Amino acid sequence: MSDLSLRAENLHLWRGERHVLKGLSLAVQGGEVLQVTGANGAGKTTLLRALCGLLHLEEGRVLWGGNDVQQDLPSYHEALAYLGHEPPLKADLTACENLHYWVGVRRHLSEAQIREALQRAGAAAFGERLVRSLSAGQRRRVAIAGLLLMTAGLWLLDEPTTNLDADGTRLVAALVEAHAKGGGIVVAAVHHELSISGEHLRRLELAA
Amino acid sequence: MSTVAQPSVPTRASSAAVRGSALAAARLVLLRDLRLAFRKPEHIVQPLAFFAIVTTLFPLSTTPELSRLREIAPGVLWVAALLSGLLALEFLFRDDAQDGTLEQYALSGQSLTWLILAKTCAHWLLTGLPLALLAPLAGGALGAPAAALPSITVTIAIGTVALSLVGAIGAALTIGVKRGGVLLSVLVLPLAVPILIFGSRATQLAIAGESFVAALELLGAMAVLGVTLAPLAAAAAVRISLE
Numbered sequence: 001m002s003d004l005s006l007r008a009e010n011l012h013l014w015r016g017e018r019h020v021l022k023g024l025s026l027a028v029q030g031g032e033v034l035q036v037t038g039a040n041g042a043g044k045t046t047l048l049r050a051l052c053g054l055l056h057l058e059e060g061r062v063l064w065g066g067n068d069v070q071q072d073l074p075s076y077h078e079a080l081a082y083l084g085h086e087p088p089l090k091a092d093l094t095a096c097e098n099l100h101y102w103v104g105v106r107r108h109l110s111e112a113q114i115r116e117a118l119q120r121a122g123a124a125a126f127g128e129r130l131v132r133s134l135s136a137g138q139r140r141r142v143a144i145a146g147l148l149l150m151t152a153g154l155w156l157l158d159e160p161t162t163n164l165d166a167d168g169t170r171l172v173a174a175l176v177e178a179h180a181k182g183g184g185i186v187v188a189a190v191h192h193e194l195s196i197s198g199e200h201l202r203r204l205e206l207a208a
Numbered sequence: 209m210s211t212v213a214q215p216s217v218p219t220r221a222s223s224a225a226v227r228g229s230a231l232a233a234a235r236l237v238l239l240r241d242l243r244l245a246f247r248k249p250e251h252i253v254q255p256l257a258f259f260a261i262v263t264t265l266f267p268l269s270t271t272p273e274l275s276r277l278r279e280i281a282p283g284v285l286w287v288a289a290l291l292s293g294l295l296a297l298e299f300l301f302r303d304d305a306q307d308g309t310l311e312q313y314a315l316s317g318q319s320l321t322w323l324i325l326a327k328t329c330a331h332w333l334l335t336g337l338p339l340a341l342l343a344p345l346a347g348g349a350l351g352a353p354a355a356a357l358p359s360i361t362v363t364i365a366i367g368t369v370a371l372s373l374v375g376a377i378g379a380a381l382t383i384g385v386k387r388g389g390v391l392l393s394v395l396v397l398p399l400a401v402p403i404l405i406f407g408s409r410a411t412q413l414a415i416a417g418e419s420f421v422a423a424l425e426l427l428g429a430m431a432v433l434g435v436t437l438a439p440l441a442a443a444a445a446v447r448i449s450l451e
Binding site: 053054075077082084085086087089092102104106108 | 232233236237239240243244247248303306307308309311312313314316317318319323450451
């Protein structure tokens with residue numbers, strides 16, 4: 001089992017007049033999946049973005065492997081993969097080109113690696129099509145291929161099954177579980193819980 | 209359903225081994241922006257068309273007399289180049305901010321400053337360079353002598369480098385602003401005044417057949433200063449806008 005660990009201590013964050021994160025703390029070890037649930041506006045996306053280091057916390061800190069992430073953000077960012085609401089894909093590029101330019105910024109990629117990731121995400125059939133011609137669900141599958149290509153230990157996923165059909169939802173659950181079994185950490189903000197075996201799963205419900 | 213293989217989570221050392229260099233990442237960003245622009249060429253054509261129309265309107269609205277047009281040619285060329293560049297600046301970060309690409313850049317582990325510099329470089333290649341190549345035609349139509357036309361290209365090329373860099377700061381600051389075009393103009397135009405002054409002075413001297421080296425050197429110094437500082441400021445503004 002991997003020795004990865006993510007810990008958040010006493011997170012406080014305001015969005016305008018709203019105190020969204022009120023002293024939130026959490027700890028996740030390698031091999032675990034934390035599913036974050038809560039009503040709309042409860043702060044799920046805010047929590048994920050705070051864990052990424054994209055948001056400035058009023059109080060509290062995030063620790064990766066026991067070290068405050070603010071001390072070395074580039075190394076922390078190298079170790080995480082974040083998938084937000086919208087897949088970061090360009091409509092005028094093909095799925096393969098998108099992955100080449102998006103994930104290629106992080107690490108060297110070969111064409112074979114891209115094709116393999118598309119295959120694993122169930123998107124191999126439309127790898128050469130322009131993204132503008134893909135459905136929302138197909139775009140999500142391409143984004144999931146990007147997630148696989150990042151080879152990051154920590155996955156922070158915001159509604160990863162949005163626009164996916166039942167098959168795609170099962171695929172995401174299986175990929176998440178496989179990532180945890182491989183020693184990785186997944187923190188996923190979800191409206192509908194992913195079907196993952198109990199030994200890996202932990203839950204956090206945010207109050208609105 | 210696709211098969212799901214159990215992945216191995218990379219250790220820090222193995223991850224570092226495959227991580228691309230900042231320069232390679234910047235190169236990819238540059239190539240991506242160029243490819244996107246050529247697939248959607250209206251963003252390249254619009255500033256050029258605007259530049260051509262504005263410089264054509266001046267002889268129609270003032271005088272067709274070449275000697276008088278020659279006098280106002282430097283100002284016309286530079287104001288038209290500045291406004292044309294502003295048109296394209298609005299798109300520099302907007303699409304990338306909306307679809308989450310900037311967020312991914314910020315989380316890539318690469319230097320955001322290098323990536324922003326690459327985007328600005330692409331912007332200049334797609335806007336400043338074509339304007340510099342079109343400027344001699346407009347200059348000729350405004351009565352500039354043939355001997356001055358290469359000099360006009362050089363001054364506009366160097367000046368637009370500085371304009372793109374200054375503009376990148378404004379574009380980054382207005383990422384989250386709806387219909388931020390006006391605010392972008394208000395932010396960038398005052399900062400562009402020194403470039404406009406020395407650029408039009410260099411062009412004026414070139415048209416008059418005098419040495420314009422001093423003005424060109426000042427223009428070059430501004431471009432160098434811009435390359436050094438503007439990507440840092442723009443990257444900081446992008447980070448703030450992502451919050």
